[in-house]
Amino acid sequence: MDRRAITTGHATPDANVSQRLRIDASGLVQGVGFRPFVYRLATRSKLTGWVRNTAGGAEIEVEGPRERIDGFLRALRDELPSIARIDQLTSLQIDLSGDIDFGVLESDAAGKRSASVLPDIATCHDCLTELFDPANRRYRYPFTNCTNCGPRYSIMEAIPYDRESTTMKSFVMCNDCSAEYEDPSNRRFHAQPNACPTCGPCVELWSSHGEALASRNEAIERTCSELRQGRIVALKGLGGFQLVVNAADNEAVFLLRRRKAREEKPFAIMYPNMETVEQDCVLSDKERQMLFSVESPIVLVRRRDWPQLNDPIVSAVAPRNPYLGVMLPYTPLHHVLLSDLGFPIVATSGNRSDEPICIDEKEAVFRLGEIADFFLVHNRPIARQVDDSVIQMIDNEPMMLRSARGFAPVTVELPAESKPMLAFGAHLKNTVACAVGKCAVVSQHVGDLDTTLSIDALRKTAETTMSLFDVYPQAACADLHHDYESTRLAAASNLPVTAVQHHLAHVLSCMTENKISPPVLGVAWDGTGLGSDGTVWGGEFLSIDFGTWSRCAHLANFRLPGSEQAIREARRSALAVLYETFGDEVDQVALRLMPGVFSNVEISTLVTMLRQTINSPVSSSAGRLFDAVASICGISHVSQFEGQSAMMLQFAAEMDLADGLLPFELVRRDNRVLIDWKPTVRAIVSDLDRGKAVPTIACEFHATLAAIVAEVASRMDIENVALSGGCFQNRLLLKMTISRLREKGLRPFWQRRVPSNDGGISLGQIAAAVLNLTEVR
Numbered sequence: 004m005d006r007r008a009i010t011t012g013h014a015t016p017d018a019n020v021s022q023r024l025r026i027d028a029s030g031l032v033q034g035v036g037f038r039p040f041v042y043r044l045a046t047r048s049k050l051t052g053w054v055r056n057t058a059g060g061a062e063i064e065v066e067g068p069r070e071r072i073d074g075f076l077r078a079l080r081d082e083l084p085s086i087a088r089i090d091q092l093t094s095l096q097i098d099l100s101g102d103i104d105f106g107v108l109e110s111d112a113a114g115k116r117s118a119s120v121l122p123d124i125a126t127c128h129d130c131l132t133e134l135f136d137p138a139n140r141r142y143r144y145p146f147t148n149c150t151n152c153g154p155r156y157s158i159m160e161a162i163p164y165d166r167e168s169t170t171m172k173s174f175v176m177c178n179d180c181s182a183e184y185e186d187p188s189n190r191r192f193h194a195q196p197n198a199c200p201t202c203g204p205c206v207e208l209w210s211s212h213g214e215a216l217a218s219r220n221e222a223i224e225r226t227c228s229e230l231r232q233g234r235i236v237a238l239k240g241l242g243g244f245q246l247v248v249n250a251a252d253n254e255a256v257f258l259l260r261r262r263k264a265r266e267e268k269p270f271a272i273m274y275p276n277m278e279t280v281e282q283d284c285v286l287s288d289k290e291r292q293m294l295f296s297v298e299s300p301i302v303l304v305r306r307r308d309w310p311q312l313n314d315p316i317v318s319a320v321a322p323r324n325p326y327l328g329v330m331l332p333y334t335p336l337h338h339v340l341l342s343d344l345g346f347p348i349v350a351t352s353g354n355r356s357d358e359p360i361c362i363d364e365k366e367a368v369f370r371l372g373e374i375a376d377f378f379l380v381h382n383r384p385i386a387r388q389v390d391d392s393v394i395q396m397i398d399n400e401p402m403m404l405r406s407a408r409g410f411a412p413v414t415v416e417l418p419a420e421s422k423p424m425l426a427f428g429a430h431l432k433n434t435v436a437c438a439v440g441k442c443a444v445v446s447q448h449v450g451d452l453d454t455t456l457s458i459d460a461l462r463k464t465a466e467t468t469m470s471l472f473d474v475y476p477q478a479a480c481a482d483l484h485h486d487y488e489s490t491r492l493a494a495a496s497n498l499p500v501t502a503v504q505h506h507l508a509h510v511l512s513c514m515t516e517n518k519i520s521p522p523v524l525g526v527a528w529d530g531t532g533l534g535s536d537g538t539v540w541g542g543e544f545l546s547i548d549f550g551t552w553s554r555c556a557h558l559a560n561f562r563l564p565g566s567e568q569a570i571r572e573a574r575r576s577a578l579a580v581l582y583e584t585f586g587d588e589v590d591q592v593a594l595r596l597m598p599g600v601f602s603n604v605e606i607s608t609l610v611t612m613l614r615q616t617i618n619s620p621v622s623s624s625a626g627r628l629f630d631a632v633a634s635i636c637g638i639s640h641v642s643q644f645e646g647q648s649a650m651m652l653q654f655a656a657e658m659d660l661a662d663g664l665l666p667f668e669l670v671r672r673d674n675r676v677l678i679d680w681k682p683t684v685r686a687i688v689s690d691l692d693r694g695k696a697v698p699t700i701a702c703e704f705h706a707t708l709a710a711i712v713a714e715v716a717s718r719m720d721i722e723n724v725a726l727s728g729g730c731f732q733n734r735l736l737l738k739m740t741i742s743r744l745r746e747k748g749l750r751p752f753w754q755r756r757v758p759s760n761d762g763g764i765s766l767g768q769i770a771a772a773v774l775n776l777t778e779v780r
Contacts, residue, residue: 019068019069019070020068020069021066021067021068021069021099022066022067022068022069022072022096022099023052023064023065023066023096023097023098023099023100024063024064024065024066024072024094024095024096024097025062025063025064025094025095025097026062026063026064026065026076026079026092026093026094027057027059027060027061027062027063027091027092027093027094028060028061028062028063028079028089028091028092029059029060029089029090029091029092030060030087030088030089030090030091031086031087031088031121032056032060032061032087032088032089033056033060033061033121033162033163033164034121034150034155034159034164034195035084035086035087035121035150035151036084036086036087036149036150036151036190036192036194037061037084037087038054038055038056038061038107038192038193039107039150039187039188039189039190039192039193040082040083040084040087041054041061041063041079042054042105042106042107042187042192043187043188044075044078044079044082045063045065045075045105046105046187048065048067048071048072048074048075048078049067049071050065050066050067050071050072050075050105051065051066051067051100051102051103051104051105052064052065052066052100052102052105052106053102053105053106053107053108054105054106054107054108055107055108055109055110055111056110056111056163056164056165057110057111057112057113057163058111058112058113058162058163058473062111064097064100065105066099066100066101066102076092076094079092080092084151085297086121086124086151086297107187107192107193110163110165111163112161112162112163120155120156120159120162120164120412120444120471120472121155121156121164122155122156122298122408122409122410122411122412123153123154123155123156123157123241123242123389123408123409124151124152124153124155124297124298124409125152125296125297125298125299125333125334125409126147126148126152126153126332126333126334126335126338127149127151127152127297129149129151129190130147130148130149130151130152130153130335131335131338133147134147134335134338134339135338135342140179140199140200140201141199141200143220143223143339144199144200144203144335145204145205145206145223145334145335145336145339145381146196146198146203146204146335146336146381146383147335148194148196148197148198148335149190149191149194149197150190150191150192150193150194151190152297153194153196154196154241154383156242156386156387156389156411156412156447157241157242157385157386157387157389157408158170158171158195158196158383158384158385158386159386159471160386161470161471162471162472162473164195165195166195169195169196169386170383170384170385170386171195171196171198171383174198174202174203174204174383175202176197176198176202177199177201177202179199179201180197180198180199180201180202180203183197184197196383200219203383204381204382204383205218205219205381205382206218206219206222206223206336206379206380206381207222207379207380207381207382208221208222208225208226208377208378208379208380209364209368209377209378209379209380210377210378211368211372211373211375211376211377211378212368212372213364213365213368213372213378216377222379223336223339223340223343223379224343226238226340226377226379227340227343227344229376229377230247230248230249230344230348231249231344233248233249233252233254233255233258234248234255234376234377235247235248235255235258235259235262235374235375235376235377236248236375236376236377236378236379237353237361237367237371237374237375237377237378237379238336238340238350238353238378238379239364239367239378239379239380239381239385240334240336240337241333241334241385241389241408242360242362242385242387242388242389242390242407242408242447243352243353243360243361243362243385243388243389243390244352244353244354244360244361244362244367244371245350245351245352245353245391246259246263246349246350246351246352246353246371246374246375247273247348247349247350247351248348248349249346249348249349250270250272250320250346250347250348250349251346251347253318253319256270256319256320256349257319259349259351259374260319262373262374263351263355263356263374264355264356265351265356265644266643266644267322267323267643267644267647268643268644268647269320269321269322269324269326269327269328270320270321270328270349270350270351271301271328271329271330271349271350271351271391271393272320272327272328272329272330272347272348272349272350273329273330273331273332273337273341273347273348273349273350274329274330274331274341274347275332275341275342275344275345275346275347276331276341277291277294277295277331279346279347280294280304280329280331281307282307283306283307283327283329283347284304284305284306284307284327284329285304285305285306285307286304287396287399289396289399289400289401290302290304290396293394293396293401294329294330294331295331296409297409298392298408298409298410299330299331299333299409300330300391300392300393300394300401300408300409300410301328301329301330301391301392301393301394301405302328302329302330302393302394302395302396303326303327303328303393303394303395303404304326304327304329305325305326306321306324306325306326306327309325320349323651323654324650324654325654325657328393330350330391333408333409336379336381350391352390352391353367353371354370354371355370355371355374357450357451357453357454357457358370358450358454358456358457359388359449359450359456359457359460360388360390362385362387362388363384363385364378364380364381367380386467387447387463387464387467388447388449388460388464389407389408389411389447390405390407390408390447390448390450391405391407391408392405392406392407392408392409392410392411392448393405395732395734397734397737397738397753397755398738398741400755401755402732402734402753402754402755402759403754403755403756403757403758403762404732404758404760405432405448405758405762406434406445406447406448406756406757406758406762407447407448408447410756411445411446411447411448412444412445412446412447412468413444413445413756413757414442414443414444414445415442415443415445415515415516415756415757415766416441416442416515416518417438417441417442417443417515417769417770417773418514418515418518418520418770418773418774419441419773419774420440420441421438421440421441421443421769421772421773422438422477422478423437423438423439423474423475423476423477423478424437424438424476424477424478424479424480424769424772424773425437425438425465425469425474425476425478425479425480425493425496425498426438426443426479426480426481426764426765426766426768426769426772427461427465427479427480427481427482427489427490427492427493427765427768428449428461428482428489428761428762428764428765428768429482429487429489429505429508429761429764429765430451430452430482430484430487430488430489430761431451431452431645431760431761432448432450432451432758432760432761432762433448433449433450433451433452433457433461433489433761433762433765434446434447434448434449434464434762434763434764434765434766435449435461435464435465435468435765436765436766436768436769437468437469437472437474437476437769438474438769438772438773439472439474443515443766443769443770444468444472445757445763445765445766446464446465446468446765447464448762449461449464452487452488452489458488458492461488461489461492462492465492476496476498477498477499478498478499478500478501478772479493479496479498479499479500479501480493480500480501480502480503480765480768480769480771480772481493481494481500481501481502481503481768482502482503482505482508482532482533482764482768483502483503483504483505483533483535484505484532484533490502501768501771501772501777502777503767503768503771503772503777504532504533504534504535504777505527505532505533505534505540505764506525506527506529506532506534506540506541506543506545506728507525507527507545507552507767507771507776508763508764508766508767508768508770508771509525509527509529509532509727509728509759509763509764509767510523510525510526510527510545510547510725510727510767511525511547511766511767511770511771511774511776512727512754512757512759512763512764512766512767512770513525513725513726513727513752513753513754513759513763513767514547514725514752514770515766515767515769515770516754516755516756516757516763516766517725517752517754519723519725519752521547521548521549522546522547522548522721522723523546523547523721523723523724523725524544524545524546524547524555524716524719524721524723524724524725525543525544525545525546525547525724525725525727526543526544526545526712526716526724526725526726526727526728526731526740527543527545527727527728528541528542528543528625528626528728528729528730528731529541529624529625529626529728529729529730529760529761530570530624530626530627530645530646530729531570531622531624531626534554534623535554538560538620538621538622538623539563539620539621539622539623539624540554540557540622540623540624541558541622541623541624541625541626541627541728542557542558542623542624542625542628542678543556543557543623544556544557544676544715544716544719546719546721547725547776550774550775550776551776552776554675555674555675555676555719556669556675556676556677556678556715556719557623557675557677557678558623558624558625558628558678558680559583559623559677559678559679559680559681560621560622560623561576561579561580561582561583561621561622561627562579562582562613562616562619562620562621562622563575563576563579563619563620563622563624563627564578564579564609564612564613564618564619565609565612565618565619566618566619566620569627570627570642571641571642572640572641572642573630573631573633573634573639573640573641573642573648574597574600574601574634574640574641575609576627576628576630576631576634577593577597577630577631577632577633577634577635577640578593578601578606578609578610578613579613579619579631580628580631580632580635580680580684581593581596581631581635581684581688582610582613583681584681584684584685584688589606589610590603590606590607590610592688593606594606595692596635596637596688596691597634597635597637597640600634600640625708625728625730626646626649626729626730628680629648629649629652629730630642630648630649631684632652632684632687632701632704633648633649633651633652634648635684635687635688635691636652636655636687636691636697636700636701637697638651638652638655638697638701639651639652646729649730649733650733652701652704653701653705653733653734653735653736655697655698655701655702656698656701656702656704656705656735657702657735658698659696659698659699659701659702660702661698661699661702661703661706662706663699663702663703663706664703664706664707664710665682665683665686665687665703665704665707666682666683666685666686667679667680667682667683667707667710667711668681668682669711669714669715669718676715676718678711678715683704683707687700687704702735705733705735705736705739706739708736708739708740709736709739709740709742709743710743712724712726712740712743712744713740713743713744713746713747713749716744716747716749717747717749722748722749722750723749723750723752724744724749724750724751724752725752725753726740726741726751726752726753726759727753727754727759727763728759728760729759729760729761731753731759732758732759732760737753741753
C-alpha cells in the first residue's frame, strides 16, 4: 500500500466518547473486495455506519468510541487486500447519526470521476480449487471468479464499478449466486462478474464458418481433441481472441505462421504449469514470481540448453531466439483447457498482421476465418481489446515491454496539475493517455497504426478512456511527425494541438514515471523519430532543464538509402555506414564482407543514391546503427519484423560477454557533442578481416555504446540520466549502460511500468504539455 498523503481530521480528548468520521479513499478500491473488507473491519471493531463506491473511489462513515475508530483506521491501512491500493485517505469528523449497525450502500455515481480502474486479475487460488473440485457447483466452469480475481477493465463500461456498469449486466444471477453476492462475509460479495453454470456465460465451439458444433464442457473437450490433431483454434479469452495451437507440433505452428503472415516473429507460449515451463526454460526467483503474479503477464525468459536446433520450439515458435515469451493459464477457461491438454500451446494475438485483436465472435469469424480451423467462443461481451502484457526482468525488477492485461490502464502522477488533455501517442506500439488532474492515465496497448482497423481501434480507445474517466479534453498532444495517423487524428479533434518532439516525449515519459525533476540528461535511442530540424533522429542526448530543453549530443548522421526500405533491410544501413566510413572503397569492402548479399548492380544503384542524396534521408538513429553492424557481421541482412536484426546482434553478443571496447571519438561541433562511430566501424571491419569471432565483436559493440553514453553523460555534468527509447529494451545494452553510468558516479533511471518503446510516448506528450517543454532551445 502507498502510504503517501494519508491524513486524518479528527481529534477527541476522551477515547470513550463516541464520534463519527466521514472517510474518503481513492486509489484501487473498486472491484478488489474493498467494501467487504471495510464491512468486516467495522463489524470486528464494533462500529456502526456504512461504506459505498463513489465516482472518486470509496466513501466510509464510521461511528463509535475514538479508540475503536483509531484502531479501524490503522487496520484500514495495514490489512488492505493485496490487490487493493489506497493512494489517498482523508477523514473529517461529522455529527453523530445513531446508526445501529454497519451496512453497504448503493453506489453514488455523482461527482468527479477519479477512481483508479482495476486491471483484469488472474484466477485466484480459492477459485482454482473450486474449479477442479468435482463436488463444487462451479466444477470446470470457465467463468469462475470472485472479488479477488477475474475480469475488471475488459468488462467495465463506466465508473462506479457496479454490475449494471459492466458487460455482465444482461446475466441475471440465480438464487445461489445472488445469495453470495449479497452476503458481506462471502468472498463473492459484490463480485460484479459473479456467475455459475446455471446463470452465467457459457462456451461454444464453432466451425470456421460460425456454425455451432458443441457447447459447455463438450466444447472444451472437442477443442482439446482438435488441438491434439494439429488444428488452429481461435479462442475468445479475457480481453480478446487468441490463436492457439500445439506448441510442439512444428507443422501446425508453421501453418499458423503462413496463414497469419508472420514469418519469424516469436510466438508466446502458454504452459500448463510451472513444472513444464522449467523443462524448457531457466528461471530466476523473480521470473517465477511474475509468472505466478495476479497480473500473470508474458515473461521473456532464457531457454534451457540454447541452442538446440532439433527442438521444435526453437525452430517454429521462436526461430533463432534464445528467449521464450511464456505465461501460465490466467483464466478458468485456460486452466481447464491446459489441464486437459497437458502440453504447452502457442497463444498469440487473435488478429491478422498489423490489425488489432478481435473481441467479438462474429467479427472474429469474418476476420480470422481463413486462419483458424475452429472457434472456441463465449457470450460474455468484451468492452475493449486488452492484449497480453509482456515484461522482462532487469536488475530483478519487471520492465514493461507491452502494457495491457493485468497492468493497464496505468495511472502515473504528473509533475504538475493539468487541464483535461488527451495525448494521441506515436505511430508504432500506440497508446493514448489522458490527463486527469495531477495524474495521467495511459491506455492499454493499441498497436501499430498501419491499417484502417488499427486507426479505428485508436479512436475507440481514446473515446472509451475519456468516457470512463469523464474527461472532456481542452487540448490535445501529438507527435511532431504530421504524417503519423495519430497526429492526423489529433488534428481532426477540433482541439488545440501541442506537437511534441518524439525523443523529448521518450525522455519525459521516463522522468515522469521515475518522478525526477530537471536538470536531467535524457538518452533517447530508437529507430526513427522526426527531429525538430526535419531530419530523422534516433541517437539523442537531450538536456532537460526547467522550461527548456536542447539537443546537446547525438550519434553522427548517415543516410538511409531507400528511406522506409532501409528500416526493413539492415543491409542498406550497413552499406550507408560503410560508405560514410570508407567512401569510394565502399563497394570493395561490402562485397568482401558481405558476399552474396548485394549484386554489383544493387551496390552501384545504392551508392549512387547515397552520393546524390536520392531518397536517402539523413538519420542519427541508434537502431539503424545496430542494424548496420548486424549486417556487416553477417548476422542479419533483412528483418522480418521490427527490430529483428538488432535483436539478433544482441543474441550474438550474449554468447560471448567479452569486456573489450572499440574506438570512438567525441567531437564538439555547434555547441553539441557529435559521436563519431566511424572508428568503431573501421575496427569492426578490421576484426572481421582478422577472423575475430562475431559474438566477441557484437559484445564489444554493445560495451562501446554503453561507454559512449557514460562518457557523454560525464561531460555534461548532470547527475540524473534518463534512459528511454526502444534500444534500451535490449537488456544487455541497458545493463551495461547502467553499470557504466554508476561507475561514473551518475544516477541512471529507466522505465518499468510504462514501456520505454513508443508505448510510452503518450505519457511523455502529456508531460511535455504540462511542463510547457515543446520548443527546442
